[in-house]
Amino acid sequence: MFENLSSGLDVAVQKAVEQARDTNFFKAGITGRGVYPFINLFEKDGDLVLTAELAGVKKEDLTIEVREDVLRLAGTRKIAYGEDCSCHRLERKGLNFDRSIKLPFRVEGGLIKAEFKNGLLQVTLPRAEADKPKKIIIN
Amino acid sequence: MSEKKIVTKTQTQDLEKKEHKEERIVAGRFFIPPTDIIENKESLIVMMDLPGVEKKDLRVKLENNMLEVEGRIDYSTYEGLNPVYTEYNIGNYARSFKVSHAVDTRNIEAVLKEGVLSLTLLKEPEAEPREIVVK
Numbered sequence A: 001m002f003e004n005l006s007s008g009l010d011v012a013v014q015k016a017v018e019q020a021r022d023t024n025f026f027k028a029g030i031t032g033r034g035v036y037p038f039i040n041l042f043e044k045d046g047d048l049v050l051t052a053e054l055a056g057v058k059k060e061d062l063t064i065e066v067r068e069d070v071l072r073l074a075g076t077r078k079i080a081y082g083e084d085c086s087c088h089r090l091e092r093k094g095l096n097f098d099r100s101i102k103l104p105f106r107v108e109g110g111l112i113k114a115e116f117k118n119g120l121l122q123v124t125l126p127r128a129e130a131d132k133p134k135k136i137i138i139n
Numbered sequence B: 001m002s003e004k005k006i007v008t009k010t011q012t013q014d015l016e017k018k019e020h021k022e023e024r025i026v027a028g029r030f031f032i033p034p035t036d037i038i039e040n041k042e043s044l045i046v047m048m049d050l051p052g053v054e055k056k057d058l059r060v061k062l063e064n065n066m067l068e069v070e071g072r073i074d075y076s077t078y079e080g081l082n083p084v085y086t087e088y089n090i091g092n093y094a095r096s097f098k099v100s101h102a103v104d105t106r107n108i109e110a111v112l113k114e115g116v117l118s119l120t121l122l123k124e125p126e127a128e129p130r131e132i133v134v135k
Helices: A007-024
Strands: A039-044 A049-055 A061-067 A071-079 A086-090 A095-102 A113-117 A120-125 B030-032 B035-040 B043-049 B053-063 B066-073 B082-086 B094-098 B103-113 B116-125
Touching: A039 A071, A039 A095, A061 B053, B043 B094, B053 B103, B053 B116
Parallel strands: B030 B094
Antiparallel strands: A039 A049, A039 B082, A049 A120, A061 A071, A071 A095, A086 B035, A113 A120, B035 B043, B043 B116, B053 B066, B066 B094, B103 B116
């Protein structure tokens, strides 16, 4: 059935699908894309660990904020070459980014640990004590 | 869909990681690191994104005018972690370039900083023109 479609429509359909995927329209599985920086979220002993690859971002250019259950990652990745330079290949991108991530639970603000080494950011987000489920003892 | 598929690239797709297709001896995934190559008056500069690679796990080799870069990541960082939500894959990095004779291969400077490798390749001072005496 699809063979009959003109190639122009084909491209349009492809583009629409790509865009819909970028906006998480399909909500398929646990993978997402279309934003920068890319993040991975892991679970460890009931707490969360967030990792992000931020090669070339300086520590002072990176802001991490947590409010209740929303984590914000913002910063700048600067890539600049001198006036006298000519380029053969430019694949890396310099950009400003600002991204908020909704976490599945509230985070204990004082216990967050962030490590930024070799362009790899790792943030440990412990679950807030007040947010943990309470065990109810049956009389 | 029809056979001749034209895929229009968006900017976000450009940022995605590309994986090496050929087989390698080392187990695990290998990605092609995004690279900038810049030239100025006296040198060629290669900038490569290698997030998560430590200095000791990075190998830069020059053989037969092929400049090979291989960076391994420390998988132990991810031990005991269960993925909840993922946007990127982790793996090692490898890329190689052919270096022309115009480069002074004995003096290549490599610096790894904040997950970015920068290689400075000095250009060979241009061979001076000389006259050959006929005997």
